[in-house]
Structure formats: structure tokens, C-alpha cells
Amino acid sequence: MLIDTVIFLPLATAIVLLAIPRTAHNALKGVALAGAVATFALSLAFINLGTSVAADQNVPWIQTLWTAAYHVRVDGVRLFFILLTTLVAAVSIWGAFSYDQPERLRGYLCLLLAFETTLLGVFTAADLLLFYIYWDLMLIPVFLLLTGFSGTAEARRAAWSYLIYNGAGGLVLLLGIVALVAHTHTFEPAATLSLPARTAWWIFAAFALAFAIKTPLFPFHAWMPPTYTFAPAPVVALVSGVQSKAGLFGLLAFALPLFPQAAHAWAPVLLILATAGILYGALAAIGEQDVKTLVGFSSLSHLGLVWLALFAFDMTSVPAGILMIVSHGLIAAALFLLLGFIEERTGTRDLARFGGLAWQAPRLAVFLLIAAMAALGLPGLSGFAGEFLILIGSWQTQPVFTALALVAIVLASVYMLKLFQGTMHGPQRLGQAAPSVRDLRPRELALVAPLLAGIVFLGVWPAWLNDRTPSQVTAAAAVTRVGGVPDSPHAAHTASAARKAAAGLQMQTARRADGMVAEAGS
């Protein structure tokens, strides 16, 4: 089965690596990259397998008082999480080639590949037990990569912080799942309509808390700044670019479809936290002097936008959230990898010590410019497409939070220019410490280029992605299954506009029909 091959090929590659001598660097690199690229190439096949369900495999696993299955699936919701994972993993593994302790390269590559398999497991799991198992397995490779392969005391402290927070999140998720299974007697996320509202409210809260820690959502982000700052660049590219999306995936695939009423009940709280995080992350990024922490806080801000998208329950904003997820994954991975190249060259992440790198490294400057402009929300790049489509949707249901989020777009231009100009422009300040900074090598160019190509592609043609994400799965799940929420706020709007136009004709009664006619007529 294709789906199993995609999930386990990275892990199999890691096992093959263990058979290769530690010192055969070229063989290690070649095999690791070949495995990762092959995984990406195979995952591309899912694109053309149909939009509703591209692949589905359901094997009964445990059947006692409750049932669980080895159930994996690729569908419109999961497709782009999988593609994002395989692309960013391949790029990150390539980026890890320049690891500065060659004698430990084998372990490093093995852990990255194992991490990829756990991520793919999370994004394909269609059974809650399987989902939970992969969810907690994700922690192990990241923890080991942080403790063993960064070499600094700060990184080890960050690793514990990461483990404690995310471990706690996993525990809460487990509690939620167990509470659910106690009612339904199956780990299959089936209909939960019989669930008492109060129980659903609590279970949703447990799910949301676990997902909020993983994303992270303000104020559950305390593990994020140290992890993003001290982990090696390829690891951060995967953690920020892909793993941070696991929480959002959990919302889209499980929490929202399972507990729509509870989701609506919790929406005010989550919208406030999302908006607070959007602004807080932007402000913190402006005040930050460490380039990697700065990009970390910008992620907090941008992923807050996805929470806003999901809990605005709008037909446009929810699918646009998936676009934003993919876009942010590409942008964050590109930014962290490029900042990693800069750190390798200059030995610093401190903005106060940079300046004028563009003189010596013009190609690096152009690449960083594109990534920074995408994060800034320049129209024509994917960051803008995601933000704009989210906000035009969320404006229709939540204008106040949307207006506050717009402030963060202005703030984003401040911190992204601080990052770009601080490193690349201005007088050259590194001086004797780094007499000559090399421009990007061909390997570095080639590995960041696909990410930038994706950023440009999704910026000029976001419909390509949205046509492959079934909006009925995402939006309908959250919006229409709850009574009292209008199934199409825009229809209501256009209706009100048409009503005003028809006021002279005394046709005030036929509201909805009028709107439709006006829409068709225009």
C-alpha cells in the first residue's frame, strides 16, 4: 500500500542508516536524502488520487470492551499536511548535511527521519488511539535532537521545557480521548451526538488544551522561545514548519467535527486567546534581538491567525486556514534554514552584531528577502493569500477580532524589516570576527529553492490548493451541524444588500430568494 510506504519509508531509511558505518559520511548523506526525497515523490501521488478520500486503510486491531483499529487515511484535510511534512523533511535532512560534528551525523539523520515518520503517523491517523500514540512518539526524537545534538546547556534546558509542556499536553489529550471512549467504546471518531453537552464541553477543552500547547497558542507558548532558539536549524524547520501544525490538524480532523457545539461554546475564549497571541507575538517579535526567537514569535502571531480562522466558523476562513498552515510551514522552514546558514557563517544570532551581509552574500539576501516578504504578507506571495483569505472570511462573522488582527499585519512589516535589514543591510558590523561571509553554496540554494517556489506558487494560485481541500469536510463540519449558525453569512449579507435595493419595490418579505437572484443577476 502506498500509504504505508509513505509513512514508514523514512523510518526504514533510518534503520538502513544504522547499518552503514558512522564514518561513511557520503553514503549516510546519500541514503538519507534519497529516502526523504523518495518519500516526498511518493506522497505527490496522493494529489491525483481524488479529492475526497485518496487512500484509506482500516485494519481491526483491538476488540475488547472497546475497539481500536489501525486506520490510516489520506483525504482532503490530510493531504497538504502530508505533502508539507515530506517536503520540509526532505529539505531539512538536506540542510542537516552541514552539521558541525560529522562523527555524530548518523544519529542526527536517523532521528530526523524517525521524526518524519511520527509526523506522518499523526497526519494520517484516522483512529484516536493511533493518533495519540504518534502524538506522544513525536516528543522522543525532538527531545533527543535537542539534548544530544545541539551541544549547549541552554539547548538541554530547552529540551526539558519542551518535554514537560508537550508531555503534559499529551496527558491532557489522553484524558480527553479516554473520556470519549468511555462513552462511545471505540477509538474510531464516530458520531458523538449522544454525548451529553457538558461531557462534550469538557472533552473538547482537553483536546483544545493539548492542541494549544502544541501549536502553540498564547499563553501556552512558554516552551516555544527556548526550543526555537537553541535547536539546530533543520530541527526547528521541522518543529515550527510541520510539528506546530499537529495541533491545528487535530482541531480540523478530530475536535471540530466531533464536538461542534462545544467548539462553538469555547469559541469566544479561543478567539480572544488567538487575537491576543496575534498581537502579543507580533509585539514580542518587534522587541526581540535574537533572530531565531524573533521568527518564533512571528510564528506565534501567524498561527494565532489560523485559530482565528477556525473559530470564526466562516465558509471562507476555515479552508483559508489550511492554506495559511501550508504557507506558514514553507515560510517558517525557509526562514529558519536561512537563519541557520547565517549562524553557521557568522557564529551569532544577535541582531545587534549583524549588518551589511548583502554586500558579501547577495544571493542569501535575495532568498531571505523573499521569505521575509512572504512572512510580512506581501501581496502575491503565499503569506498574503493565507492572511487575506482568512481575514476576508473572519471579517464576515468576527469583525472586531479581524480588525485587531489587521493591526498585526502592520506590526509584521516592522519585525520582518527589522530581521531583514538588521542582518542584510546597513553598515557591515561583523568586522574582524567574520572577515568574509560566503554566499549560498549550490546545495543551500537548491534546498531552499523548492520552499520559495512553493511560496510563490501558492501566492499566485492559492485556488490550486483550495480546490483540493474539500471545503465541505472542514467548513461544513464546524458550521452547518450547529443549529442557529447561518450556513452562509454572505448569502445573508447579499440578501440584506438586495433588500435595500428592492425597498422601493416593497419586496421585503422575500429575503433569501431575493439575495440569490441578485447574486445570479450580477
Added chain:
Amino acid sequence: MMTDTFAQTAPFTILFLPLLGMLVIAVVGPRVHRAASAAIANLAVLGAFALTVALALDVWHRPPSDQVLTVTYPPAWAAHQQFWAHIPPLTVSFELRIDGLSLAWMLIVTGVGFLIHLYSVGYMLDSRWYRTFFAYMNLFIFAMLLLVMAGNFLWLLVGWGGVGLASYLLIGFDMHRPAAVAAARKALIMNVIGDVGIMLAMFLLFAHFGSLSYKEIFANVTAAGTPALNWIGIWLLLGAVAKSAQLPLHTWLPDAMEGPTPVSALIHAATMVTAGVYLVARAHPIYDHAPAAAQAVAVVGCATAFFAATIGCVQYDIKRVLAYSTMSQIGYMVLAVGVGAYAAGTFHFITHAFFKALLFMAAGIIIHNLGGEQDIRNMGGLARRLPFAFWAFLVGTLALCGVFPFSGFFSKDAILDQLLVLHHPVLWAFGTATAALTAYYMFRLLFMTFFTGGFRGKAQTHAGTVASMSVPVALLIGLALVGGWIVVPGHDGLTPLLRAAFADTGTMAALDHFSGIVSLAALGAGLVGFVAAYLLYERPSGLRPTLRRSLQPVRNLLANAYYVDATYHWLFEVPVLTLASDIARYLDPEAVAGGAAAVARTATAAGDAVRLWEAGYVRRYGLSMLVGVVIVLALFLYLAGGTAALGGR
């Protein structure tokens, strides 16, 4: 059929030629001679210009009902129509709209754009980043064409952001100079504020019309009520104000003069900064039905015209004087489109592109020859040393001051005349008073640069005006002179070309209505300004020192541009940066991480958590209070559903 194929394909070719030029330079640039990069860039823009001329002739030879083209990609017969976004109910496709209005802008953008590309071949010769410069210039032309050719607000915004990026890159072109870097940052951030304004307008447009396409919105613009249209107009105005350096988002333009002079001529005088005028003219069906918003546009334009002219009177940097002059002249255009005189605004945009590009290019020759000197106190007596630059500057000045028969006379007169015809006597009075100030600051600049005793600077002049610089300047001298003759008394050659684009506007008055009072008042005002400048700068007497002493407070106010920059600095920059650095340094590491640690400690010893807060500093208390206030405020806003304040439903 043949012409239809041409009209369907030419817009894409025009649009993508400059983008192709940029990509070719980016890819092969480093491997070919630098002259080849310049040639590629120039040919790309020249090709776009030639095709635009052909397209314009094709369109303008059609019957009026056929003069508005909508070109979509994929073509109309293709099944898949949504090239950009497709999330029902929102669909946005890639569509271009070609009509008289966009053609006017396209002709200037590619035509004047080409002349400035040609000029740059010589001007930028000493630059280390010669190829990069031309790549950026081509990027700009592409984005600007997209802005004016777009057939819906989404692609307009993509062009809008693209010109912002090109402007940012070119202002900060000398990236080692901190002043240039800061100016570029300021320009981009202020323009993002404008982008947000346009986004807000689009949110409302989508809410009320379910579409972002000009065609669909303008066809039933009355479906939305006047209050909604007013809000849409106001948010669009925010975008226009930021891009066109109008009050109150004008402070980036004077600083943008840090960019190389050809950039100032192309982006910050002739084309990009007029995008706000284009936007209002393009959205005219909205403004026609949004009286309050239209009035706001007119007032902003009029205030900026006057305000910028006063500041221009006391500046000493040759390019900054011209920058304030640009703000002021765009103020005229915004004023015109605000009162509904769309043709007059477009007319002034055209002539202004000629004479302001000419002035900047003449200034560029001076700066080039004086080794980078821009302070007019260090110039003087240059008429003899740089006669070509002098004649060019003189023609530009006469056109800008609206002296008959130079181009500026006709276009400025058209605006002032329309103000009276449309019953705006107060705006007319300010417009005429601005004409006096214009003549004063321009002749002050001319005298101090070219006369007023001898040369005061130290820099040695070196005759280095190459043909690639003088040829475009010579052409623009001609255009600045005759460019206005398209509209003369009894013959209006411009309005018929635009009429199809404004078919839905009732107030499309012809421009050939010349009234003696308006013309004489404007010329008289100009004369007053000229005489004042002449007496103060060419007839040394006790008058100037006396005036200087008695008007010192006013001078200080003007020299500091009414302290707007300082106000913004203390009102926005300092609080935001202080808050941001407090969050990054104290709140996040201590309160969030510490707070989380405190939660953990609560499990073991509840008292420890309390101590963390009691032992804190005043700042920590302040910040935690702030966080509390923000949360309460957000709750309140959510519960109160304060949508009306934001122009929501």
C-alpha cells in the same frame, strides 16, 4: 477578428515583458556584460510601451461602447475560471481591465518609464549594483502595470504591494547608508498601513457585493447603501493616502529621496505616488454614490496641496523641495478626483509626469556633476556651468508653475476651473493660493541653484552628462512644453478618450471650458510667488534678514514639516517599541515562562506562586495590569459587538 486577438493577447504581453526582463537579468545577469542587463531592461520597457501605443490606438478607434475590455485568464470559455482564489462563496479570478483610464496610466508608466530607464543607463554607471538596479526597475514597471491593468481589487492590491516592494528596494538601494535603510523601512511600513486600508475596503465590498471584481461591483453599486459605500470609500482613501503621500501618511516621501535620483523621478514623482489618484478614479462609481467619502478625498487633497507647498518654501535639499512639490501637485490631482473631476485629475497626472520627471532628471544632472551635492546652499551660479540642466529645469519650473503655454498651465487650469464649475469656492481659493506658493518655492529653488551670486560649493563640476542622460531630458523638455496642448480652448482631446471608462458618471464635464477669471487668478498668484522669490533672492536688500528674524517661529515650524514626524515618533514609535522590548525582555521570559513555572509550583507549594508576583518590580505589576486591561477590553468589545464603529454590518 484579427484585432480582437490582438486586444486579448497584448495586455498580457505588455504586463509580462517587464517581469520577463527582471527574471532574465536575475538569471543571466551575472554572466553577461553589465551593459547587456541595461539593454534587456530598456528593451523590455520599450517593447511594453510600443505595444501599449498599439493597444491604445486599437481601443480608441472602436465605438465608445466597445472601449472597455475585460481580459481574463484562463480565457472566458475555459471551464476553470478561478485562477486566484476559489473558496465558495468567494471566487477571485485573474482579470485585466483595459479602458481609457488604465491606458492613460499605462502609456505614462511605460513611456516615461522607458525614458527614465534610458537616463539610468548613464546615471547609474558608477554603481556597484548596476544589474540589480535594472532588475528592480523592471520589477517596478511590472507591478505598476499590474496595479493599473487589474480588473479586480485583489490584483490591484497585488500590484499595489509590488510597487511598494520595488519602492522599498530602490529607496534603500544604497544599502550601506543607515539613512537610506531607515527611509526604505519607513516607506514600506507606512504603505502597509495603506494596504490594510484597501484590505478593509475589500472585506466590506465582499460583504455587500459578494465579489471583488470591478465589473460586478460597479454594475450594481447602489445595492449597498450610502453608509456602506462611504466606509468603503474611506478605507480606500486610507490606501490612496499612504501610497500617494497625502496627509496624514505623507512623511515617508521626503525621506524616500534617499533613493537614487532616477528612482525619485520614476517612482516618487511620475508614476507610483499617483496610484492613489488612479484608485479613486478607478473606484469612481463608489465615490459617486459616497458623498462623504468623496468630500474627504477632496479635503485631504486640498489640505495636502497647501500644506506641502508651505513646507517646500523653506527646504534646502533640491530633491526634498521637489518631493514636497510632488506631494502638493498630487494633492491637486486628489482634490480633482475627490470633487468628481476625474478627467482633470488624469490630465494633471499626465502633464505632471512629464514636467516632474524632467525636474528630477535635471536635478540628477546637477547632483551627478557636483559629486552628490544636494544642498542648494552649496550651489549657485550653475546656469553658466550647466546650461543644459538649467534650460531643462527652467522649462520644468515654468510648466509646474502653470505658465502659459507650458503643459502645467492647461492641466492646473482645468482642475481650478472645475472646482468653480462644481461649486467649491473654498477649495478653489486654496488651490489658487497654493499656486502662489508653488511659484515661490520653485523660483526660490531655481534662483538659489542657478543664480544668486556665484558658485558657493566646494565640489568641482565635471562635465559628465552622457547622451543616454541628455536624450530623455531633451524629449521631456518637449513634452513638458507641448504635453498640455491636447486640451486647448475649443478642443478637448482627452475627455473623449476617457469617456467610455467613466460612462457611468454624470459629472464628466469637458475640459476645454476656460474661464478668464480662473486663469488670470492662477497666473496672478503665480506672478506674486515669482516676484516674492525674485525680490528675496535676486535683489539683495535688508528685506530678507528682517523677514527671517521676524518669521523665525514660522520658519522653524515649516523647516520641521509641522513636527509631524516628531509627533508620530512619540505617539506611535516610542510606545510600541517600548512595549515590544518590555514584552520580549521581561514579560515573556518572566511572566509567561515564570507564570507557567508558578502553575507547576502551585501543585507542590501554593505559596511560592504568590511570592513570584509580590517580589516583583513596579514594571512587572504594570505589565500584568496591562495584560489584564487588554483581556477585559477584548471581552468587552466582543460582548458589545462593536461592529458599527468599524464600519461592519
